[in-house]
Amino acid sequence: MQKAPERLIDDNGLRLDGRRPEDLRPTELQVGVLENADGSAYIEQGKNKIIVGVYGPREIHPKHMVIPDRAAIRCRYRMAPFSTEERKNPAPSRREIEISKVIRESLEPAVMSEYYPRTVIDIFIEALQCDGGTRCAGIVAASLALADAGISMRELVSACSAGKVAGQIVTDLFDLEDKYGEADMPVALMPNLNKVTLIQMDGKLSREEFEKAFEMALEGCRKLRGLQTEALKRRYQQATTAEQPQQDSEEVK
Amino acid sequence: MTLYVEKRQVVTPGELLAQGDYYPDLNTFREGENIYSTMMGIFDHRGNRLSVVPLKHCYIPFVDDPVIGRIVDVGMSGWAVDINSPYPALLPATEVMGRQHPPRRETGKIFEVGDLIKAKVVAADRTRDPLLTTRDRGLGKITRGRVIRISPSKIPRLIGKEGSMINMLKKESSCSLNVGQNGIVLVTCENPEKEELVIDVIRMIEREAHTQGLTDRVLELVKSKFKGERVAEST
Numbered sequence: 145m146q147k148a149p150e151r152l153i154d155d156n157g158l159r160l161d162g163r164r165p166e167d168l169r170p171t172e173l174q175v176g177v178l179e180n181a182d183g184s185a186y187i188e189q190g191k192n193k194i195i196v197g198v199y200g201p202r203e204i205h206p207k208h209m210v211i212p213d214r215a216a217i218r219c220r221y222r223m224a225p226f227s228t229e230e231r232k233n234p235a236p237s238r239r240e241i242e243i244s245k246v247i248r249e250s251l252e253p254a255v256m257s258e259y260y261p262r263t264v265i266d267i268f269i270e271a272l273q274c275d276g277g278t279r280c281a282g283i284v285a286a287s288l289a290l291a292d293a294g295i296s297m298r299e300l301v302s303a304c305s306a307g308k309v310a311g312q313i314v315t316d317l318f319d320l321e322d323k324y325g326e327a328d329m330p331v332a333l334m335p336n337l338n339k340v341t342l343i344q345m346d347g348k349l350s351r352e353e354f355e356k357a358f359e360m361a362l363e364g365c366r367k368l369r370g371l372q373t374e375a376l377k378r379r380y381q382q383a384t385t386a387e388q389p390q391q392d393s394e395e396v397k
Numbered sequence: 398m399t400l401y402v403e404k405r406q407v408v409t410p411g412e413l414l415a416q417g418d419y420y421p422d423l424n425t426f427r428e429g430e431n432i433y434s435t436m437m438g439i440f441d442h443r444g445n446r447l448s449v450v451p452l453k454h455c456y457i458p459f460v461d462d463p464v465i466g467r468i469v470d471v472g473m474s475g476w477a478v479d480i481n482s483p484y485p486a487l488l489p490a491t492e493v494m495g496r497q498h499p500p501r502r503e504t505g506k507i508f509e510v511g512d513l514i515k516a517k518v519v520a521a522d523r524t525r526d527p528l529l530t531t532r533d534r535g536l537g538k539i540t541r542g543r544v545i546r547i548s549p550s551k552i553p554r555l556i557g558k559e560g561s562m563i564n565m566l567k568k569e570s571s572c573s574l575n576v577g578q579n580g581i582v583l584v585t586c587e588n589p590e591k592e593e594l595v596i597d598v599i600r601m602i603e604r605e606a607h608t609q610g611l612t613d614r615v616l617e618l619v620k621s622k623f624k625g626e627r628v629a630e631s632t
Contacts, residue, residue, distance in 0.1 A: 183453075200483070201483040203483060212524070254411075256426075256435060260483060260523075261523045261524065262483075263483040291409065291410045292437070294436065294451055294455065294550070296424065297410040298428075300410055334411065337433075373409050380407050380452065
């Protein structure tokens with residue numbers, strides 16, 4: 145087991161992983177990583193590694209789940225047994241079921257489900273390696289996967305957490321800060337529409353601290369939104385250019 | 398009235414396209430003064446109408462669409478057909494045999510589970526499952542040829558403006574091509590090697606659907622391919 149660190153923020157105001165309070169972890173996004181899913185995305189955020197597959201809109205089974213005027217959205221968040229320091233029991237835990245639900249609810253306002261009545265959209269979020277803030281990373285990747293699947297969306301959803309660590313307000317907490325800090329607050333935002341779709345908090349913040357943390361979380365969401373757009377456009381360029389050499393070699397033979 | 402993106406530019410969901418007096422058409426929506434895209438695709442506008450041509454989407458059936466499907470269930474008075482869409486299609490026996498009484502327990506003798514059929518959509522709204530018919534020229538069971546699946550969003554490109562692409566392909570390859578709006582294409586040639594070549598060309602069109610001057614490049618490719626094939630045959 146990890147030991148509690150003596151100090152979460154050093155004399156220079158840097159955090160345990162060398163970030164300043166307002167810095168996000170280095171984030172890499174990839175779209176279209178799975179061949180068999182309708183849409184997919186992969187996110188690496190610091191030590192977090194999450195892969196998301198989206199299937200649908202497709203026929204819904206069991207039939208009693210049909211919603212006559214819109215698509216049902218099912219979401220499953222799952223942590224791999226090897227994703228944490230100590231082996232996680234592969235059975236769905238209370239925590240995973242709850243996170244599945246809040247992620248679904250944070251994505252529902254973005255998906256234009258009324259375009260696909262009586263169908264279902266399935267979202268599978270697999271956390272391969274976890275280091276705090278996986279629900280936010282999951283939301284970021286899931287909205288990319290939905291866009292990749294060609295599902296109509298009002299806006300991509302970005303998510304970022306903010307919280308209080310050693311008396312300071314910081315963004316994008318990682319595992320140790322989450323465990324030994326004073327508060328953690330994940331926020332999901334549709335940046336272009338400026339609408340919040342998820343806000344949770346555990347720990348305690350004063351009103352002023354809350355307002356500061358909220359503003360910092362929104363700023364983090366906006367930064368991630370830029371990365372999301374980039375990742376999607378990169379995917380499109382791949383689709384156009386990657387095939388070019390292959391075509392040339394065909395002409396040679 | 399401001400337009401923020403240019404024609405043929407790639408847009409992503411939630412991207413601001415324009416502000417002011419524009420009309421949001423396919424895959425766009427209005428929120429107050431702003432018009433946003435809802436899909437990853439290519440922006441297009443005709444006059445005041447803004448639309449986005451998606452790179453990928455699922456097939457939603459519309460009336461009169463030609464489709465190619467697979468029989469998945471045989472019932473007393475009709476068939477259930479998989480048409481590569483979120484909605485399973487129904488093919489009633491009366492739409493196959495005409496107004497005569499639907500013969501009981503005879504449906505299995507006409508189409509079996511797994512049969513591929515060419516059909517046309519006769520009724521479709523998203524509140525009920527779409528209905529198909531095979532009562533038209535050229536429709537019915539597929540007996541020979543090869544069937545491939547491409548993305549439904551690439552079908553308009555494969556057909557081309559007023560059929561320019563598909564007619565060119567038919568003429569150059571002297572094969573019969575049936576394109577279902579649901580992204581399924583039937584290729585029938587006199588020999589399997591030729592079918593293979595045509596499928597290669599279709600795959601190329603699918604890959605490069607969003608590039609310009611595609612018809613000319615395809616024409617070149619087709620000509621070189623079929624010339625090569627003729628040489629191979631003679632040796």
